[in-house]
Amino acid sequence: MIVKMSKVEIAGLKELLEDTLDLLRDMGLFHIETETMGFIEKAEEEYIETFSLDQKALSKKLLLEDLRLRIDELFSYLPAVPTRKSYIEPEDVVEILRGLVSRHIKYCEGLKNKKELLQKEASELSRYKVFMEAIEPLIGTLEKTEEIDFTGLTIKDPESIPHIRRLLFRLTDGRYELFTNRASDGTLAGVIVTERAFSETLRKALSEERIPEISLPASLEGLAFSERLKWIKDRIEEISKEMSSADDELLKFTMRWRPLYERVREWIDDRLSLMRATARVFETRLCFIIYGWIPAEAVPVLEMKLKERFSGAVTLVEKEMYEEDLERVPVMLKNPPYFEPFELMVRILPLPRYTSFDPTPFIGIFFPIFFGMILGDSGYGMLLLGLSVFLIKRFRSKKTIKDIGKILLVCSIYSVFFGILYGEFFGELGHELFGMETLCVERRTAVIPMLYFALTVGASHVMIGLFLGFIGGLKRRAKKEALARLIDIFLILSIILAVSAFCGIVPERFTTPILSLVLILTPLLLLTGGLLAPLELMKSIGNIISYARIMAIGLTSVLLAFVANRLAGMTGNIIAGAVVAGLLHLLNIILGVFSPAIHSMRLHYVEFFSKFIEPGGRRFEPFKK
Amino acid sequence: MEKVLIAFAAALAIGISALATAWAQSRIGSAGAGALAEKPELSGTVIILVAIPETMVILGFVIATIILTTK
Numbered sequence: 001m002i003v004k005m006s007k008v009e010i011a012g013l014k015e016l017l018e019d020t021l022d023l024l025r026d027m028g029l030f031h032i033e034t035e036t037m038g039f040i041e042k043a044e045e046e047y048i049e050t051f052s053l054d055q056k057a058l059s060k061k062l063l064l065e066d067l068r069l070r071i072d073e074l075f076s077y078l079p080a081v082p083t084r085k086s087y088i089e090p091e092d093v094v095e096i097l098r099g100l101v102s103r104h105i106k107y108c109e110g111l112k113n114k115k116e117l118l119q120k121e122a123s124e125l126s127r128y129k130v131f132m133e134a135i136e137p138l139i140g141t142l143e144k145t146e147e148i149d150f151t152g153l154t155i156k157d158p159e160s161i162p163h164i165r166r167l168l169f170r171l172t173d174g175r176y177e178l179f180t181n182r183a184s185d186g187t188l189a190g191v192i193v194t195e196r197a198f199s200e201t202l203r204k205a206l207s208e209e210r211i212p213e214i215s216l217p218a219s220l221e222g223l224a225f226s227e228r229l230k231w232i233k234d235r236i237e238e239i240s241k242e243m244s245s246a247d248d249e250l251l252k253f254t255m256r257w258r259p260l261y262e263r264v265r266e267w268i269d270d271r272l273s274l275m276r277a278t279a280r281v282f283e284t285r286l287c288f289i290i291y292g293w294i295p296a297e298a299v300p301v302l303e304m305k306l307k308e309r310f311s312g313a314v315t316l317v318e319k320e321m322y323e324e325d326l327e328r329v330p331v332m333l334k335n336p337p338y339f340e341p342f343e344l345m346v347r348i349l350p351l352p353r354y355t356s357f358d359p360t361p362f363i364g365i366f367f368p369i370f371f372g373m374i375l376g377d378s379g380y381g382m383l384l385l386g387l388s389v390f391l392i393k394r395f396r397s398k399k400t401i402k403d404i405g406k407i408l409l410v411c412s413i414y415s416v417f418f419g420i421l422y423g424e425f426f427g428e429l430g431h432e433l434f435g436m437e438t439l440c441v442e443r444r445t446a447v448i449p450m451l452y453f454a455l456t457v458g459a460s461h462v463m464i465g466l467f468l469g470f471i472g473g474l475k476r477r478a479k480k481e482a483l484a485r486l487i488d489i490f491l492i493l494s495i496i497l498a499v500s501a502f503c504g505i506v507p508e509r510f511t512t513p514i515l516s517l518v519l520i521l522t523p524l525l526l527l528t529g530g531l532l533a534p535l536e537l538m539k540s541i542g543n544i545i546s547y548a549r550i551m552a553i554g555l556t557s558v559l560l561a562f563v564a565n566r567l568a569g570m571t572g573n574i575i576a577g578a579v580v581a582g583l584l585h586l587l588n589i590i591l592g593v594f595s596p597a598i599h600s601m602r603l604h605y606v607e608f609f610s611k612f613i614e615p616g617g618r619r620f621e622p623f624k625k
Numbered sequence: 626m627e628k629v630l631i632a633f634a635a636a637l638a639i640g641i642s643a644l645a646t647a648w649a650q651s652r653i654g655s656a657g658a659g660a661l662a663e664k665p666e667l668s669g670t671v672i673i674l675v676a677i678p679e680t681m682v683i684l685g686f687v688i689a690t691i692i693l694t695t696k
């Protein structure tokens with residue numbers, strides 16, 4: 001249902017604006033209108049202008065925005081851990097926090113930087129550790145002296161070792177030693193031991209040959225090789241302790257201060273949203289004015305609340321709704337619990353206009369019926385019933401899945417119902433197992449009766465749509481359009497009767513009056529609906545024929561179930577037969593969920609709604625938290 | 626011979642309309658997949674758009690049924 005709206009104006013003393021907005025936001029049912037067209041009379045225009053904040057309010061807004069940004073900056077340094085909720089009154093502590101926040105940011109930033117530096121050092125030392133572990137067994141307890149120099153290498157390609165040796169031989173006249181060993185990370189680590197006099201030449205040559213040299217940090221200089229590894233290990237351990245201590249400090253800070261800052265941030269957001277809302281308010285010299293829309297049933301409630309809180313200093317006036325307003329009235333859909341899940345299927349459509357209809361109840365009524373007509377198997381229906389109950393119970397907190405489950409529940413009940421009428425239980429298995437008989441029509445053989453049935457359903461559905469279009473036209477006071485819809489209905493009925501007379505279903509003597517009626521109505525249709533009206537009529541007839549899919553898709557479903565049972569019987573083996581039948585029935589169920597759902601939806605969206613739903617509605621967006 | 630021609634006519638009625646539907650669905654499907662990559666919220670609309678050309682094969686099916694059952 002499209003909720004009936006009221007056009008209202010709320011006016012009061014300027015100093016009460018923030019409290020009034022607060023009340024409207026708490027109520028969450030007021031759509032603030034920024035366009036004044038239709039709200040302000042021509043004579044009043046010169047006295048009313050857009051509300052602007054005074055100097056004091058503006059500086060308060062800037063201060064709050066600044067504090068909000070600083071709190072966000074502080075939070076960027078804090079770990080994401082669950083904290084307690086603070087119940088302190090935020091307004092009392094805002095000023096204190098404004099003074100503290102810079103210091104807190106500096107403190108947390110310092111801790112974060114310290115952690116980053118420690119992390120960097122730890123990662124460098126880990127690299128050296130891998131290298132040192134690889135070369136330690138090669139050098140052993142060899143002491144560093146003034147004459148001997150060690151150069152560390154990482155050798156990417158082991159095949160380059162002979163080339164390095166040749167290079168070293170050339171540079172040092174053979175006075176060198178090269179030790180290599182496989183490091184724990186898989187790379188080849190090497191150490192060149194040579195006289196100090198060759199060091200510079202050697203480093204330059206290695207750099208030219210692009211052989212990466214490992215230079216040890218300055219803190220390791222002066223230590224013997226045997227001591228270096230121990231020093232690195234000790235330092236890594238020390239760094240880890242320092243990092244966990246910094247983490248502890250940050251966590252302690254978070255637990256202590258975050259709840260308070262969060263509470264204040266919420267309060268700031270709350271205040272800022274009110275201040276921003278003032279941009280949608282108007283003012284005179286002394287008063288503020290808020291224009292907007294509210295569900296008609298909520299008007300007395302709001303009136304009472306305003307009276308209670310402001311004792312008449314803020315008043316509400318319900319304004320007259322003009323014809324041109326109907327285009328701009330925001331649309332709010334509200335449906336009884338049964339229809340509510342079906343809103344899910346309406347959401348993919350554009351919102352209907354205020355003067356149009358809410359498609360939800362129509363989908364809620366006809367969609368499950370069409371689904372049941374197409375699937376029409378009590379066995380499949382029962383399986384889907386089980387699935388829908390599972391979805392509803394299992395996903396209680398997930399609204400979308402729960403809604404899908406509820407829709408499926410109604411659809412499965414109709415499938416069981418039509419399955420009983422068609423005498424189908426997993427195809428003809430019901431008949432073979434427990435003598436289930438067809439109550440109404442056997443779809444597999446009665447193709448033509450089913451076709452007539454589907455077309456009759458289509459004609460009824462399309463004509464309901466046209467009749468609703470007629471009512472919609474009257475509601476919008478578009479009399480010509482409404483009349484065209486009515487003529488459409490009579491013409492379709494006449495054409496159906498004419499075809500029936502041609503086929504001998506209706507006595508032949510009716511043919512002349514029916515054709516005369518068609519001849520009278522056609523010019524009337526041209527007059528009311530314009531030159532394209534006959535084309536629209538033909539489209540409606542095409543739409544009716546499109547309902548033949550109810551029979552066609554249903555027939556494929558029943559034939560697939562029949563084939564599944566026949567193939568199972570042909571295997572001659574119970575297990576193989578059960579597997580074949582199970583797989584084919586499973587495929588049919590999957591198709592049986594998607595096909596009827598998509599085709600029923602399509603019949604609504606394309607064939608039915610095009611007759612009476614007017615898209616282009618404006619969404620009702622109430623001012624709320 | 627007459628039976629063969631009737632069956633052939635019915636086969637043509639459903640076969641050609643099925644090919645037409647398939648061609649239209651392939652075009653809509655590929656365009657829809659492109660649209661979904663940019664706007665996944667359009668999935669409902671795209672499913673409906675893909676189902677729209679199926680009217681052709683349904684009409685073909687109706688005609689084929691009428692051809693086969695008319696005496």
